Amino acid sequence: MYLNIDAQKEMTYDAIVVGSGISGGWAAKELTEKGLRVLCLERGRDVKHVEGYETAMKAPWELAHRGRPDNQSAEEYWAGIRTGYTVNEEHRYLFENDSKNPYLETRPFDWIRAYHTGGRSLLWGRQSYRWNEEDFMANAKEGISIDWPIRYKDLAPWYDYVERFAGISGSKDGLDVLPDGQFQPAMELNCLEKHVKSEVMRKMGRTLTIGRVAHLTKPQSIHTALGRAACQYRNMCMRGCPFGAYFSTQAATLPAAMKTKRLTLANNKIVSEVLYDEKKGRATGVRTIDQNTLEVKDYYAKIIFLNASAIPSASILMNSKSSRFPNGLGNESDQLGRNIMDHHLGVGASGTYDGFEDQYYFGRRANGVYIPRYRNWGKDKRDYVRGFGYQGGASRSSWGRGVGMEGFGAAFKEEMTEVGGWNMGIGGFGEVLPNENNRFTLHPTKKDKWGMPLVVFDAGYGENERKMRIDMKNDAAEMLEAAGFKNINAYDNTKSNLGIGIHEMGTARMGKDPKTSVLNAHNQVHACKNIFMTDGAAMTSASCVNPSLTYMALTARAAAFAVDELKKKNL
Amino acid sequence: MNRREALSRVALLMGGTLSAPTLMAFGEGAAMPPTAGAAFSFTPAQQALVAEVAEHIIPRTSTPGAKDAGVGPFIELMLKDCYKAQEQQNFLDGLADLDAKATKAHGKKFMETTSAEQVEILKQVEKETTELMKNANVQQVKVGDNVDKEVVDSKKLKGTPFWRLAKELTLFGYFTSEQGATKALDYVPIPGRYDGCIPLKKGQKAYAL
Ligand SMILES: Cc1cc2nc3c(=O)[nH]c(=O)nc-3n(C[C@H](O)[C@H](O)[C@H](O)COP(=O)(O)OP(=O)(O)OC[C@H]3O[C@@H](n4cnc5c(N)ncnc54)[C@H](O)[C@@H]3O)c2cc1C
Ligand code: SF4
Numbered sequence: 001m002y003l004n005i006d007a008q009k010e011m012t013y014d015a016i017v018v019g020s021g022i023s024g025g026w027a028a029k030e031l032t033e034k035g036l037r038v039l040c041l042e043r044g045r046d047v048k049h050v051e052g053y054e055t056a057m058k059a060p061w062e063l064a065h066r067g068r069p070d071n072q073s074a075e076e077y078w079a080g081i082r083t084g085y086t087v088n089e090e091h092r093y094l095f096e097n098d099s100k101n102p103y104l105e106t107r108p109f110d111w112i113r114a115y116h117t118g119g120r121s122l123l124w125g126r127q128s129y130r131w132n133e134e135d136f137m138a139n140a141k142e143g144i145s146i147d148w149p150i151r152y153k154d155l156a157p158w159y160d161y162v163e164r165f166a167g168i169s170g171s172k173d174g175l176d177v178l179p180d181g182q183f184q185p186a187m188e189l190n191c192l193e194k195h196v197k198s199e200v201m202r203k204m205g206r207t208l209t210i211g212r213v214a215h216l217t218k219p220q221s222i223h224t225a226l227g228r229a230a231c232q233y234r235n236m237c238m239r240g241c242p243f244g245a246y247f248s249t250q251a252a253t254l255p256a257a258m259k260t261k262r263l264t265l266a267n268n269k270i271v272s273e274v275l276y277d278e279k280k281g282r283a284t285g286v287r288t289i290d291q292n293t294l295e296v297k298d299y300y301a302k303i304i305f306l307n308a309s310a311i312p313s314a315s316i317l318m319n320s321k322s323s324r325f326p327n328g329l330g331n332e333s334d335q336l337g338r339n340i341m342d343h344h345l346g347v348g349a350s351g352t353y354d355g356f357e358d359q360y361y362f363g364r365r366a367n368g369v370y371i372p373r374y375r376n377w378g379k380d381k382r383d384y385v386r387g388f389g390y391q392g393g394a395s396r397s398s399w400g401r402g403v404g405m406e407g408f409g410a411a412f413k414e415e416m417t418e419v420g421g422w423n424m425g426i427g428g429f430g431e432v433l434p435n436e437n438n439r440f441t442l443h444p445t446k447k448d449k450w451g452m453p454l455v456v457f458d459a460g461y462g463e464n465e466r467k468m469r470i471d472m473k474n475d476a477a478e479m480l481e482a483a484g485f486k487n488i489n490a491y492d493n494t495k496s497n498l499g500i501g502i503h504e505m506g507t508a509r510m511g512k513d514p515k516t517s518v519l520n521a522h523n524q525v526h527a528c529k530n531i532f533m534t535d536g537a538a539m540t541s542a543s544c545v546n547p548s549l550t551y552m553a554l555t556a557r558a559a560a561f562a563v564d565e566l567k568k569k570n571l
Numbered sequence: 572m573n574r575r576e577a578l579s580r581v582a583l584l585m586g587g588t589l590s591a592p593t594l595m596a597f598g599e600g601a602a603m604p605p606t607a608g609a610a611f612s613f614t615p616a617q618q619a620l621v622a623e624v625a626e627h628i629i630p631r632t633s634t635p636g637a638k639d640a641g642v643g644p645f646i647e648l649m650l651k652d653c654y655k656a657q658e659q660q661n662f663l664d665g666l667a668d669l670d671a672k673a674t675k676a677h678g679k680k681f682m683e684t685t686s687a688e689q690v691e692i693l694k695q696v697e698k699e700t701t702e703l704m705k706n707a708n709v710q711q712v713k714v715g716d717n718v719d720k721e722v723v724d725s726k727k728l729k730g731t732p733f734w735r736l737a738k739e740l741t742l743f744g745y746f747t748s749e750q751g752a753t754k755a756l757d758y759v760p761i762p763g764r765y766d767g768c769i770p771l772k773k774g775q776k777a778y779a780l
Contacts, residue, residue, distance in 0.1 A: 064648070
């Protein structure tokens with residue numbers, strides 16, 4: 001083979017980061033700040049901070065369908081439409097068109113993707129909670145799946161670190177089940193939420209707190225130095241935040257990495273496989289396909305961080321075959337692509353409240369309330385394992401109530417312009433257990449337009465999740481009842497699929513034993529130590545709290561370790 | 572359909588809950604083929620009729636009405652782009668029915684009757700729709716966090732009835748229009764802060780989206 005040595009040099013960096021989403025942004029920031037020359041490969045287009053947020057400043061009437069998805073989009077975004085909101089006009093441009101990026105379902109899986117600079121960091125709900133100590137030990141205690149190779153104390157300083165930089169607002173509640181962190185000032189509860197908080201505590205001993213979210217409420221110099229400002233309470237975050245008020249790659253990690261002048265961001269580069277050198281026994285780089293020109297190009301580096309999100313990161317390893325790794329790089333355990341987890345939701349209750357008629361609020365708080373897990377905690381024991389938390393909020397209704405009401409005309413119109421009654425909804429987010437048979441594979445023959453094998457999902461909820469949902473539904477109604485709500489509507493939407501929580505994880509789990517896991521305690525591929533994976537793929541179990549803060553902490557920790565190891569010449 | 576559908580889980584995370592059911596869901600079997608890009612349009616007479624019906628639902632008072640806010644053309648656009656063939660047909664049938672009712676009662680088309688007569692006809696349509704939906708066992712169900720749907724017996728009801736569509740689209744079109752949002756509601760594009768608990772001022776209007 002002819003090798004152009006100069007060209008190869010040009011394509012050589014200290015580190016390659018695959019993906020620029022929540023975890024990839026952190027990898028790029030940490031590695032560049034520690035002195036490495038980093039290439040970040042992003043499969044999608046570049047969405048630039050502020051100027052790339054096409055709809056951010058649009059008024060409702062400036063959107064042709066006032067936000068609603070049209071029939072054609074509903075068809076093209078066939079997976080996205082299942083969520084009920086991601087295909088809407090105001091933020092659809094930041095989600096993936098499923099027809100152009102198809103996947104297959106042996107059992108249905110709702111796969112919600114965002115392929116562009118920043119990934120889903122522009123779209124996430126920003127709920128940010130630490131895992132607790134038990135979360136890391138539950139598998140071992142219950143004999144489910146495998147044990148985590150790390151404990152809470154390994155991650156705690158990294159939680160501190162990422163919380164300070166990202167800017168997480170929240171209240172310190174002093175609970176073991178929901179460890180406190182380095183918080184910006186909490187957002188306020190509204191008066192009905194305050195009432196519910198005191199009632200569920202008084203009558204049931206359960207905590208209700210304000211959501212902990214990645215929004216700056218009181219920016220510090222590390223934030224303002226990057227051009228970030230305090231939240232303006234517009235609640236149009238999914239369009240991208242022109243104020244840089246919530247944590248995203250664009251607002252936070254990318255500008256920090258760019259400041260070092262050691263980051264190269266390359267867009268439209270689909271990483272198809274990791275290049276493995278059998279003689280050296282290590283990864284040497286990655287192969288990319290240009291999403292527009294289909295040009296194939298290789299890039300080289302000493303270390304590789306896979307941060308393409310759980311399914312794509314595992315896919316890349318599966319697609320990296322050699323005689324050393326015929327079933328995919330690092331897949332000797334056959335665990336690659338297995339144990340897909342998510343958080344199950346779509347179950348809870350809502351109700352109306354008579355009272356506080358003379359109370360209102362000002363501003364659109366981009367956050368809700370949080371009720372931390374209390375099931376299977378302390379003395380509580382159920383006929384299932386693990387638990388769930390609730391997210392929700394109270395508000396006063398608006399003209400939407402008119403659709404189901406009788407009447408029309410001047411008086412009706414007048415009524416619709418007035419502030420309606422109070423209502424509140426709480427929905428459970430439940431832990432999904434790891435299960436080897438919940439998996440995805442790559443289709444042997446079917447390929448996408450870039451020649452990449454299609455992902456085939458075969459995963460679903462199990463018995464434990466189904467049992468948990470009974471409590472998730474009943475408890476929600478009970479709490480609202482205890483707080484004096486009327487017209488309580490408890491629901492359990494059993495039609496939703498795994499994936500709908502958009503918290504997919506577990507496809508290259510961490511573990512102590514290379515025979516049963518893909519990654520070690522530092523997120524290195526057991527069998528190829530210069531590949532790190534720090535996105536959702538790494539998770540060994542799922543907890544019931546939103547996962548992305550944990551990906552950030554894992555990424556910062558692994559990056560520090562990687563640079564140390566490089567310096568020690570161990571990689 | 573308004574923000575309730577738009578927000579669903581997002582609303583939940585953010586504390587926004589809305590009350591009324593705004594979507595219809597039909598049992599298996601009643602699904603019509605999607606009509607993406609299908610030609611759908613009103614005749615000039617139908618356009619005038621739709622605008623008139625919308626104005627009856629949201630008339631001009633001290634604030635602009637549905638006509639001022641361009642609700643008529645909005646309804647046409649929404650039916651064309653966002654609805655299935657069944658709903659489009661129901662809407663056209665509903666318009667024809669208005670004329671039929673007017674002819675039967677007054678011997679003229681709907682548009683030629685007096686405003687009071689029109690109101691009577693629309694009241695009758697509303698009553699019939701309520702009956703229709705009751706007979707079809709309309710039930711409000713949750714399909715997600717903060718997404719309500721109304722589930723109906725699809726054998727008894729084919730698609731969302733005309734009146735329901737007209738009302739839903741009028742309210743939606745009006746309150747999200749510039750006229751409706753800024754004049755009939757309190758429109759605050761950039762609040763700048765959040766106060767969780769403040770007294771409701773006398774005459775305070777609900778916030779626009
Ligand atoms: C609507 C919504 C609400 C959410 N709410 C929350 C929440 O409240 N709290 C929470 O913790 N999480 C939430 N999440 C989940 C959160 O967004 C994800 O957990 C998080 O973004 C995952 O980070 P990541 O780095 O693994 O992947 P992503 O952020 O998805 O980024 C992956 C990046 O990799 C790129 N990529 C993919 N494949 C390749 C390839 N082959 N080559 C090169 N690049 C590639 C993609 O284009 C993308 O930019 C939410 C998600 C959504 C969509
Ligand atoms: S609510 Fe806050 S974070 Fe969201 S878009 Fe507005 S300013 Fe940005």
